[in-house]
Amino acid sequence: MKKIIPIALFLIMCSCTEKPNTPINLVDKKATPETVSLYNRIFTLLDKGIMLGHQDDLAYGVNWYNEPNRSDVHDVTGKYPAVVGWEIGHIEIDAPYNLDSIYFDNMKRYIREAHQRGSINTISWHGDNIVTGNTAWDCAQDYVVKSILPGGENHEKYQVWLDRVANFFLDLKDKDGILIPVMFRMYHEHSGGWFWWGSKQCTPQEYKQLWVMTVEYLRDKKNVHNIIYAYSPSETKDETEYLERYPGDEYVDVIGFDCYASGEGTMYNDPETLNAHIERYKTALKHNLDIVINYARKANKIACIAETGMEKFPPEHFFSEIIYNTIKDYKFSYILFWRNAKNRPDHYYVPYKGSNNEDDFRKFVTKPEILMAKDII
Ligand code: BMA
Numbered sequence: 470m471k472k473i474i475p476i477a478l479f480l481i482m483c484s485c486t487e488k489p490n491t492p493i494n495l496v497d498k499k500a501t502p503e504t505v506s507l508y509n510r511i512f513t514l515l516d517k518g519i520m521l522g523h524q525d526d527l528a529y530g531v532n533w534y535n536e537p538n539r540s541d542v543h544d545v546t547g548k549y550p551a552v553v554g555w556e557i558g559h560i561e562i563d564a565p566y567n568l569d570s571i572y573f574d575n576m577k578r579y580i581r582e583a584h585q586r587g588s589i590n591t592i593s594w595h596g597d598n599i600v601t602g603n604t605a606w607d608c609a610q611d612y613v614v615k616s617i618l619p620g621g622e623n624h625e626k627y628q629v630w631l632d633r634v635a636n637f638f639l640d641l642k643d644k645d646g647i648l649i650p651v652m653f654r655m656y657h658e659h660s661g662g663w664f665w666w667g668s669k670q671c672t673p674q675e676y677k678q679l680w681v682m683t684v685e686y687l688r689d690k691k692n693v694h695n696i697i698y699a700y701s702p703s704e705t706k707d708e709t710e711y712l713e714r715y716p717g718d719e720y721v722d723v724i725g726f727d728c729y730a731s732g733e734g735t736m737y738n739d740p741e742t743l744n745a746h747i748e749r750y751k752t753a754l755k756h757n758l759d760i761v762i763n764y765a766r767k768a769n770k771i772a773c774i775a776e777t778g779m780e781k782f783p784p785e786h787f788f789s790e791i792i793y794n795t796i797k798d799y800k801f802s803y804i805l806f807w808r809n810a811k812n813r814p815d816h817y818y819v820p821y822k823g824s825n826n827e828d829d830f831r832k833f834v835t836k837p838e839i840l841m842a843k844d845i846i
Contacts, residue, residue: 494769496698496722497688504650504695507589508722510845511697511771511802518840519796522552522591522805523819524776527579528571529811531821535575538582541809541821546834548841552803553583554776558595558605560637561630568595568604569808573637580641584649587846591652591699591775591805596630598665599623605664614671614679631683635691648695654775655683658727659714660702673714680716699723701775704753711760723771723802724764726757730779737783747784751795758799765801772801778818787826788833797838 493505500508514520523542526549528534530541542550555576558568566572580590595605600613600623616623641649659676662669666676680700687693700721705711715721730750737743754774765772774796784791796804810816820830834841 494718496684496720497694497696499688499692499694500696501648501650501694503647504697507650508697508771511589511723514840514845515771515800515802518838518844519799519801520551520589520803520840520845521834522554522803523550524554524805524808525556525569525571526550526553527583528575530809531814531817531824532811534570534811541817542819542834544822545820545824545827546831546841548834548843549583549586549588551587551840551842551845552589552591552805553579554805554808555580555590555592556595557592557634557637559597560594560633561596563633569810577637577641580649580651581643583842584643586842588842589652589803589845590649591654593654593657593776594634595664599627599630600665608663608665608667608670610665611670613665614675618675618678618682628686631686632691635687635693638687638693638695639691641695650695650697652697652699652723654699654701654723654725656680657701657775658703660705660710668714676714677716681720684716684720697722699725699773699775701725701727701773704728704757705760708760708764711764718768718770721770723773724761724768725773725775726761727776728753728757728774729777729807730782737781743783747779747791750779751791754795758796758801762799762801774801774804776805776807778806780815781817782820782826785826786829789829789836793833793836793839797836 495505495508526540526542530539533539540549542548556567556569560567560573567576583590597604598607598613600610600616601607615621617627618624641651643649656666656679658664659666660668666679684698687696698721700715700723702711704726730746761772764770779787807818809819809821817824820827833839
C-alpha cells in the first residue's frame with residue numbers, strides 16, 4: 470500500500486504536466502489562447518478527415534447576395550462548410566467593401582457567424598499594386614516588392630496599408646469581445662507570374678523579405694496575435710521549387726498550394742479535351758499533395774489544398790469520384806473550393822440550388838473522410 474500511493478501520485482503529476490500532443494510551434498509566440506487552441510484543433514482534426522472549404526460562402530452565391538444564414542453549400546447539402554475563405558483585397562486602400570463587393574463590416578459578421586458555428590476562417594489578400602494604383606494583377610513591373618521593402622520609396626506608404634490590414638484582424642471579435650483566430654494566406658500563388666509579388670516580379674530574396682516584414686509588422690509592431698500564417702504557391706514541380714521562396718519554418722504555420730482544373734468555354738464541348746484537362750488536374754493534385762504533405766511531416770506543419778476547383782465542373786461525378794478518389798487516401802487538413810460568383814454565370818466552383826451536380830456534391834460531403842462544420846465541433 471505504501472508503495473502504491475507514491476506511484477499513483479507520480480502518475481497523476483505526470484498527467485497534469487503532460488504537454489499537448491502537438492508542440493506549439495506557432496509563428497506567433499504571443500498568439501492568443503484561442504489561436505493556439507485553434508492551431509492544435511486543426512492538427513487534431515487531421516486524424517478525423519479532410520475539411521471542406523468554400524470561398525465567400527456566406528456572403529453571396531449564384532443569384533443571391535447577403536441573405537441571412539444563406540450559403541450555396543448549405544442550400545444544396547443542408548450543411549455548412551468546415552472552412553470558409555475570405556478576401557480582404559481593398560482593405561489596404563480603406564475601401565468600405567472588398568474587390569468582390571463584400572462590405573468589410575458584413576465580412577466581419579460572417580466570420581463571427583462561421584466561428585460561432587465551429588467553422589474555421591481563412592483569409593487571402595489580393596492587395597493593389599502600390600506603384601501604379603492598379604489591381605494585384607498589374608504585374609508589368611519587377612520593382613513593386615523592392616519599393617515596399619525597408620529603404621524603398623513605398624515603404625512608409627505600405628505600412629499605412631498594413632495598419633489597415635492589422636485593424637481588420639484586430640476587429641474580428643466574437644460575441645464576448647474575444648479575438649477570433651483566423652488563418653492569413655498572404656502573397657499566394659507567388660510561384661506564378663500574375664501578381665505583383667510573383668516569381669517574375671521579384672527575386673526569392675525579396676519575396677521572403679516581404680513575407681517576414683509583413684509578419685513582423687503585424688505581430689510585433691501592431692500586436693496582432695490572432696493569426697495563423699499560411700503559405701500557398703501555385704502548382705510546383707518539386708520540393709525545391711516549393712521552397713524556393715519559402716520564408717522559413719519560423720514564419721509559416723500552414724502550407725498548401727493552389728491548383729485548378731484548367732479550361733473553359735468551348736473545350737467543355739469536346740469530351741477528349743475535357744478528359745485531358747481532368748487527367749492533368751488529378752495528376753497535379755496528387756503531385757502537389759505529395760510535395761506539401763511530405764514537407765509538412767518533416768517540418769511539423771499543417772498541409773492543405775488552399776484553393777481549387779473547376780469552373781462549372783461539367784463531368785457528371787466531378788466531386789464524388791474525380792475529386793474524392795484523388796484525395797481520399799491523403800492525410801491533409803482541408804480542401805477549399807473557389808467562389809460562386811453571384812453574377813458571372815461561368816464562375817462557380819460548387820453546386821448551387823438548381824445547378825448541375827447537386828446530387829453528386831451531396832454524395833461527396835457525406836463521405837466519411839469529408840468533414841463539414843458539424844463534424845468538427
Ligand atoms: C479570382 C476571381 C476574381 C476575384 C479574385 C479575388 O480568382 O474569382 O473574380 O476577384 O479571385 O477573389
